[in-house]
Amino acid sequence: MISKITIKAPSSTANLGPGFDVFGLALDALYDKVTLTKTKSGITIITSDDVPTKPENNTAGLVVKNMKKKFKIKDGVEIKIKKGIPAGFGMGSSAASAAATAVAFDKLFGLKLDKNSIVEFAGSGEKASAGSIHYDNVAASVLGGFVIVKTNPLDVIRIEPPTNLRMCIAVPKIKVPKKKTKVSRGVIPKKIKLTDSVLNLSNASGIVAGFMSKDPELIGNSIKDVIVEPARQHLIPGFTKVKENALKAGALGVTISGAGPSVIAFAKKSSNLKKIGLAMSRGFATANTKCQIIICKPSIGAIDKKNYS
Ligand code: HSE
Numbered sequence: 001m002i003s004k005i006t007i008k009a010p011s012s013t014a015n016l017g018p019g020f021d022v023f024g025l026a027l028d029a030l031y032d033k034v035t036l037t038k039t040k041s042g043i044t045i046i047t048s049d050d051v052p053t054k055p056e057n058n059t060a061g062l063v064v065k066n067m068k069k070k071f072k073i074k075d076g077v078e079i080k081i082k083k084g085i086p087a088g089f090g091m092g093s094s095a096a097s098a099a100a101t102a103v104a105f106d107k108l109f110g111l112k113l114d115k116n117s118i119v120e121f122a123g124s125g126e127k128a129s130a131g132s133i134h135y136d137n138v139a140a141s142v143l144g145g146f147v148i149v150k151t152n153p154l155d156v157i158r159i160e161p162p163t164n165l166r167m168c169i170a171v172p173k174i175k176v177p178k179k180k181t182k183v184s185r186g187v188i189p190k191k192i193k194l195t196d197s198v199l200n201l202s203n204a205s206g207i208v209a210g211f212m213s214k215d216p217e218l219i220g221n222s223i224k225d226v227i228v229e230p231a232r233q234h235l236i237p238g239f240t241k242v243k244e245n246a247l248k249a250g251a252l253g254v255t256i257s258g259a260g261p262s263v264i265a266f267a268k269k270s271s272n273l274k275k276i277g278l279a280m281s282r283g284f285a286t287a288n289t290k291c292q293i294i295i296c297k298p299s300i301g302a303i304d305k306k307n308y309s
Pocket of ligand 1: 014015021022134136137181259
């Protein structure tokens with residue numbers, strides 16, 4: 001039996017436009033690292049990052065608490081968290097810590113859980129920061145690649161992304177509210193038009209078909225959301241210009257990354273990614289906002305052997 005394990009989990013983008021709360025894609029950009037060590041009793045959190053250290057308020061702490069309870073584990077657990085993903089920018093930061101913790105806990109106590117159970121426990125930790133459970137980011141972070149989250153019962157489908165798919169993410173340097181996901185979920189309409197639902201469903205189907213047939217063009221031109229993006233875009237300074245500029249610079253599709261405020265452009269390996277990034281920066285500049293540009297490809301997940309030691 002091991003007494004200590006370290007797991008690395010990737011950042012992710014959720015929704016991909018029309019796949020609200022259903023689609024996720026793991027990003028080979030930034031990572032969170034979690035080390036779990038068995039102790040005599042209790043749950044302690046060690047971190048030098050700006051995250052809550054009370055287990056029930058911390059995504060990783062909540063995962064450990066829930067898993068300890070479910071499997072009647074008496075040992076204590078020390079959780080060491082090293083955050084590489086900025087919190088609150090729509091890159092699955094809390095989900096990555098939760099994903100790494102659920103995978104680490106499973107290995108530390110030899111539980112041999114199936115993928116859906118690991119995603120479910122990771123999702124239970126997300127509640128600490130998002131206020132509600134949704135599995136799109138955690139599923140991507142646990143499994144890697146592109147994921148489709150089916151709920152009731154939870155069943156995550158993973159599809160290997162095309163090797164030539166690339167993303168360009170613009171992370172604006174703005175102040176985000178502490179409970180940002182809760183805030184940005186608050187602006188989404190409760191009722192939608194059937195014609196909008198049909199449009200989103202057709203584009204979501206196009207995205208799935210694009211991942212299945214390894215076709216970045218089909219993925220990109222299906223990144224169209226007429227429901228959530230219009231409701232949220234006012235939360236992102238310069239969004240319309242960032243999107244327009246990226247498309248003009250050759251991006252195949254552009255939308256809000258998860259709950260924002262980062263904006264993600266989808267492109268191909270052969271696209272001029274630097275040009276797209278620069279165009280996005282210029283878009284943010286029109287709203288007097290600076291941004292960081294991250295160019296990346298899809299990532300493997302926390303569950304992959306390469307991601308634990
Ligand atoms: N699907 C979620 C949302 C992702 O857009 O609110 C945020 O974590």
